[in-house]
Amino acid sequence: MRTQKTSNKPKISTRPFYQWKETDDGRYQAWFAVPGLVAEPVRENGKVRLFDTPHAAEFAALKAIYKILTARSVKTSKPDKVRRMTxxxxxxxxxxxxxxxxxxxxxxxxxxxxxxxxxxxxxxxxxxxxxxxxxxxxxxxxxxxxxxxxxxxxxxxxxxxxxxxx
Known part of the structure; x- marks a missing residue:
């Protein structure tokens, strides 16, 4: 992998990433990242969302990745002569x-x-x-x-x- 050595900064993902983690109360957190971002839990109204099953947590993480990867760009420039990369x-x-x-x-x-x-x-x-x-x-x-x-x-x-x- 072509990366620079860093200090104790959070690790930036180089690939899409998703997983679930069981919490102390037997519920599940959904974690995700896309290339260029640090892994984070799925949130709802600013709070970490907990799920009753690992399947529900995994699905929520995949939905979060999908939402990021299909986000539309905000147009900040004049009309282009080339198609912009999403x-x-x-x-x-x-x-x-x-x-x-x-x-x-x-x-x-x-x-x-x-x-x-x-x-x-x-x-x-x-x-x-x-x-x-x-x-x-x-x-x-x-x-x-x-x-x-x-x-x-x-x-x-x-x-x-x-x-x-x-």
């Missing part, structure tokens, strides 16, 4: 490229919050991001992007150190 397509492309939303943001040069908005369907996905995520599926493209990014990061660090010394 949030579900983008999440699937990240998974196919085996790259997290955080690492994609680093390589692409975008804020992580912006990439998560694309996954959530809150903002349109730029065509350039569509092209970039497809290119990242090829190992040689990923390695080149990683090298370019590392060089740029090193140059920025050196420039900061140079200005701090002056």
């Amino acid at each position: 949030s579900g397509e983008f999440a699937a492309a990240l998974s196919e490229a085996d790259i997290t939303a955080t690492h994609f943001a680093e390589l692409y040069g975008a804020q992580v919050a912006r990439v998560l908005k694309w996954i959530d369907g809150v903002e349109d996905i730029p065509h350039a991001a569509h092209v970039f995520v497809r290119l990242m599926a090829r190992q040689e493209n990923y390695e080149e992007a990683l090298q370019v990014t590392r060089r740029a990061q090193q140059q920025a660090k050196e420039a900061q150190n140079g200005s701090a010394d002056a």
Whole structure:
């Protein structure tokens, strides 16, 4: 998997994920995630919803994943000459490229919050991001992007150190 080492931050999912967990009172929680997001329980009115059976919990988690992957994007730009990638397509492309939303943001040069908005369907996905995520599926493209990014990061660090010394 192509991820950056992180500290004790919650693990970002690279694949669709769902499961149920039994609680102390014998009921069940439904947990889910899609690529780019951290696993979370199914909620209703802001509270974690509990289910009477594992089957009901699992079904609720699958419904939550379906809702995210089929969310419609909010149009934030002018009419396009190309079809925009949907949030579900983008999440699937990240998974196919085996790259997290955080690492994609680093390589692409975008804020992580912006990439998560694309996954959530809150903002349109730029065509350039569509092209970039497809290119990242090829190992040689990923390695080149990683090298370019590392060089740029090193140059920025050196420039900061140079200005701090002056």
